[in-house]
Amino acid sequence: MNPKLGHFLKAGLLIGSWTLAMPSLALPEDREQAFQLQADSQTFDQKNGRVTYSGEARLQQGSMVIEADTITVDFATDNSVSKVTALGDPAKFQQRPSRDRGTVYAEGETITYDSDNNTVSLEQEAKLEQDGAVMRGFSIHYDLTRELVRAESDKSESSEQQRIQMTIPPAMVE
Template sequence: MHQILNSTSRSTFLKQVTGFTAVAILSVSAFALPSDRNQPISLVADKATYNDKTGITTYTGNVVIEQGTMKLQADSIVAQLNSKREIQTITANGRPSKFQQQISAEKGVARGEAQKIIYNADSGIITLTGNAYLFQDGASIRGNSLKYSMNKGDIEAQGSSSNRVQLIIPPSSSKSFPGARD
């Protein structure tokens, strides 16, 4: 009887480890570029739980996920799978949650942070809420919430009366514009 329980426990443990690994890989791949997807994934957290019935995986306690140039840091990350065991949503919560990734060789590292970062795999939209901030190549945008469409490249910023949307656009170094005295 004892060996049967050990065998059952080992089987359950292996299923959970497989579930953790699958969600970690899918979580990072949702944010990663094709070049990053070929890199190993590193996930560090104080605690990880996986519920096979609900398809919810939770990582808590100084969570850091890295793959290639992509890095995601948060106090907690929750991944929700759909019925096909594919990522439906990823929610990162922190004070703040942070991410960064090298978008291309020509562009600098893109960085973002917010109290909450939600990635919706169906729509390809990343929503940053709570003192949201995005920065790349000297340009930045800040607001209460930011929505970025990975599919379209569109961004929408929302502010409030006390926290208005702020954009910083660097001057173009490749173009020269005539000044008032020219």
């Protein structure tokens, strides 16, 4: 096999493994755990179905942890969660997708889970990391239904730091 093709296949498998981990986003027992929320303050907007947690906000469900300056939870008319938005400098997410995989770490100034569209978005200085592999970009979007990851650079910047960057550890390249 062409060595360059092998490198691309391994990179594709790595990115694919992230996409396979993300639909469940959790160890199986995580889904059975209660949400634990902590913050300095909470505002409940009953009319609009929104709860905002501010000041070192932290949401935990099993191995999933979201830490941000502010976490907002929007509810649908049936009281199910329709969207979770975390804002921080940066907002941070971590979760162990399975027992045989390393913890997924993600960050961005905004992290949004939209259950109506079944998407997860990391915005502004987005970073996704697992098992030493790192993807960086201005934004990273994951469509859970289509299992599609799209990373974008900041179109307003021309510096190389704003371009998409992927780091693959040597063990995954060999």
